[in-house]
Amino acid sequence: MELGTRKAVAQLLVMQPTLPGSGQKGCGSKGGSGKSSCGSAAGQGDLSAEIWEKVKDHPCYSEEAHHHYARMHVAVAPACNIQCNFCNRKYDCSNESRPGVVSERLTPEQAARKVLAVASVIPQMTVLGIAGPGDPLANPEKTFKTFELVSKAAPDIKLCLSTNGLMLPDYVDTIHALNIDHVTITINMIDPVVGAKIHPWIFYNHKRYTGVEAAKILSDRQLLGLEMLTARGILCKVNSVMIPGINDRHLAAVNKAVKSRGAFLHNIMPLISAPEHGTVFGLSGLPGPTAQELKALQDSCEGEMNMMRHCRQCRADAVGLLGEDRSAEFTTEKVMNMEVNYDLDRRQAYQGKVELQREAVASARKAELETLAGKHSDISILIAVATKGGGRINEHFGHAREFQVYEVGTAGAKFVGHRRVDNYCQGGYAEEDSLETVVRAINDCVAVFVARIGGCPREGLKSAGIEPVDRFALEYIEQSAIAYFREYLERVRTGEIEHIQRGDADIRQGALIA
Numbered sequence: 001m002e003l004g005t006r007k008a009v010a011q012l013l014v015m016q017p018t019l020p021g022s023g024q025k026g027c028g029s030k031g032g033s034g035k036s037s038c039g040s041a042a043g044q045g046d047l048s049a050e051i052w053e054k055v056k057d058h059p060c061y062s063e064e065a066h067h068h069y070a071r072m073h074v075a076v077a078p079a080c081n082i083q084c085n086f087c088n089r090k091y092d093c094s095n096e097s098r099p100g101v102v103s104e105r106l107t108p109e110q111a112a113r114k115v116l117a118v119a120s121v122i123p124q125m126t127v128l129g130i131a132g133p134g135d136p137l138a139n140p141e142k143t144f145k146t147f148e149l150v151s152k153a154a155p156d157i158k159l160c161l162s163t164n165g166l167m168l169p170d171y172v173d174t175i176h177a178l179n180i181d182h183v184t185i186t187i188n189m190i191d192p193v194v195g196a197k198i199h200p201w202i203f204y205n206h207k208r209y210t211g212v213e214a215a216k217i218l219s220d221r222q223l224l225g226l227e228m229l230t231a232r233g234i235l236c237k238v239n240s241v242m243i244p245g246i247n248d249r250h251l252a253a254v255n256k257a258v259k260s261r262g263a264f265l266h267n268i269m270p271l272i273s274a275p276e277h278g279t280v281f282g283l284s285g286l287p288g289p290t291a292q293e294l295k296a297l298q299d300s301c302e303g304e305m306n307m308m309r310h311c312r313q314c315r316a317d318a319v320g321l322l323g324e325d326r327s328a329e330f331t332t333e334k335v336m337n338m339e340v341n342y343d344l345d346r347r348q349a350y351q352g353k354v355e356l357q358r359e360a361v362a363s364a365r366k367a368e369l370e371t372l373a374g375k376h377s378d379i380s381i382l383i384a385v386a387t388k389g390g391g392r393i394n395e396h397f398g399h400a401r402e403f404q405v406y407e408v409g410t411a412g413a414k415f416v417g418h419r420r421v422d423n424y425c426q427g428g429y430a431e432e433d434s435l436e437t438v439v440r441a442i443n444d445c446v447a448v449f450v451a452r453i454g455g456c457p458r459e460g461l462k463s464a465g466i467e468p469v470d471r472f473a474l475e476y477i478e479q480s481a482i483a484y485f486r487e488y489l490e491r492v493r494t495g496e497i498e499h500i501q502r503g504d505a506d507i508r509q510g511a512l513i514a
C-alpha cells in the first residue's frame with residue numbers, strides 16, 4: 001500500500017471516534033407498505049430480515065446508514081435516449097446529478113479497477129452505483145459489463161442502478177440475473193400533458209417521438225418497469241425533480257402511483273436551475289423551490305410512503321460519504337498508478353466497528369429521548385448541523401460545505417434535509433459575502449451546531465437570529481439536538497425567549513464541483 005493510501009485509511013479510522021453520544025435515526029422503511037418510519041429508531045425496526053439486509057448499509061436507502069457508509073459511482077454510460085428540460089448534455093445526467101458537473105468517462109475495465117481501488121482505501125464504501133453521465137440503460141453493454149466485472153472481483157459490494165426508465169422493461173431480467181438489488185427510476189410525471197413540458201422528446205425503437213406522445217410512452221415504460229422490478233423483489237427508489245409551476249402540484253399523484261406499484265422510497269429533489277447551466281429551464285429563468293416549499297411537499301407525501309431527504313444529487317463519478325466528495329483522489333491516472341489491495345476480511349472487520357458505533361449512537365439517542373418522556377408541546381424547531389460524518393458535530397463552521405438540518409420536537413429529532421453552502425472560510429480567509437449565503441441557506445433554523453466557530457461569524461449569525469452553538473462539539477447530533485430542545489422549551493416556559501416561527505431558506509442553485 002502506498003503512503004498516501006495508508007494515510008487515507010488512518011484518517012478514516014480517526015473519523016470513527018468513541019465519545020459518548022447520541023442520536024440516530026433511521027430511514028427505516030417498509031417496502032411497499034407505504035407507511036413511513038423515516039426518522040424513527042435506528043435498527044431493523046419493522047423491516048423484514050431480507051429487506052433490512054439490503055438497506056442497512058446502503059447510504060441512499062437508509063438515512064441512518066448515510067452517516068456511516070459510502071457509495072461510489074462509475075461514469076461508464078455517456079449516451080442518453082430522452083431529453084429533459086433541466087438537463088444540458090454537456091454535463092452529467094441531472095436526474096441524479098446537479099447540472100454543471102462533468103465526470104470523467106471510463107471503460108468497464110477502468111471502472112472495475114477503480115471500484116477495487118476505492119474499496120481498498122475506503123472500507124465503508126458498500127455500494128457501487130451507475131448513474132450516468134447519460135442513462136445507464138441507453139448504454140446497456142457498458143453498464144452490465146461493469147457490474148459483471150465488479151461482482152466477480154468484489155462480491156460484498158452492493159450493485160445499484162439509476163435510470164430514466166425508458167428501456168427498463170427490456171432489461172429487468174438482466175438486472176435480476178446480475179443481482180442488482182437497488183434500482184432508481186426517475187419519474188417526474190404520470191400525466192403526459194405534464195410530461196411534455198418536462199421531456200420534449202424521446203428516442204425509442206429507432207424513432208424520435210415528441211410532445212405528449214413521447215411523454216406517454218416514457219411514463220408507460222417507467223411504470224411498467226417499476227411493476228416488473230418490484231414483482232421480482234428488487235428494491236426500487238423513485239426520484240422526482242420538483243419543478244415549480246410544472247409538476248410541483250402533480251407530484252403527490254406521482255407519489256401515490258409509485259407507492260401503489262411497490263416503490264420502497266420516494267426522493268423528491270429540488271430543481272437546480274441557473275442560466276449558466278444552459279438548460280431550457282435555466283435559460284427561461286424558472287426558479288427552483290425554496291427549502292420550505294420542498295419540505296412541505298416531502299412532509300405531505302410522507303404519510304403515503306418513505307421519503308428520502310438526504311439525497312445530494314451527486315455527480316456520476318462521486319466517491320465517498322454522501323455530502324463529501326473524494327472523486328479527485330481517484331482519477332483514472334491515480335487509479336492506474338495505485339496499489340490495489342481489496343481485502344474482504346479487512347473490510348468486514350472495519351464495518352463491524354462501524355456497526356458497534358451505530359449501536360452506541362442509537363442507544364445514546366434513546367436515552368436522551370427518555371428525558372422528554374411525558375412532555376408534549378406543539379413547538380418544533382429546525383437546527384442546522386456542521387458534520388463530516390459518523391453522526392457527530394465534528395465540522396468547523398468555516399469549513400462546512402453543507403449543513404444537515406434536523407427537526408426537533410417532543411417526539412425526537414429527525415433529519416429533514418441538508419443545505420449546501422459556500423465555504424465561509426476559503427483558504428483561511430473569511431469571505432464576508434459567504435456569511436450572507438450561509439444565513440440564507442439556514443434562515444429557517446433557530447440554531448447552528450458546530451465544532452468551532454470564529455468571533456465574526458458568531459456575531460453575524462446572532463444578528464440574523466440564529467444561535468451558534470459549539471458546546472456540543474464532537475457529540476452525537478441527535479442526542480445534542482434533543483438536549484438543546486429540552487433547554488429551549490424551558491427557556492420558552494420561563495419567558496427567557498419567545499418561540500417564533502422562522503422564515504424560509506434558499507436552496508443553493510449555482511454549479512458545484514462536488
Ligand code: CLF
Nearest residue numbers: 060071096129160311312313314
Ligand atoms: Fe448512486 Fe443513486 Fe444508487 Fe445512491 S446515489 S445510483 S441510489 S448509490 Fe443517492 Fe446520490 Fe441521491 Fe442518487 S444521494 S443522487 S439518491
Ligand code: SF4
Nearest residue numbers: 080084087093094095
Ligand atoms: Fe439528461 Fe439524464 Fe434527462 Fe438524459 S435522462 S436528458 S442525461 S437528465
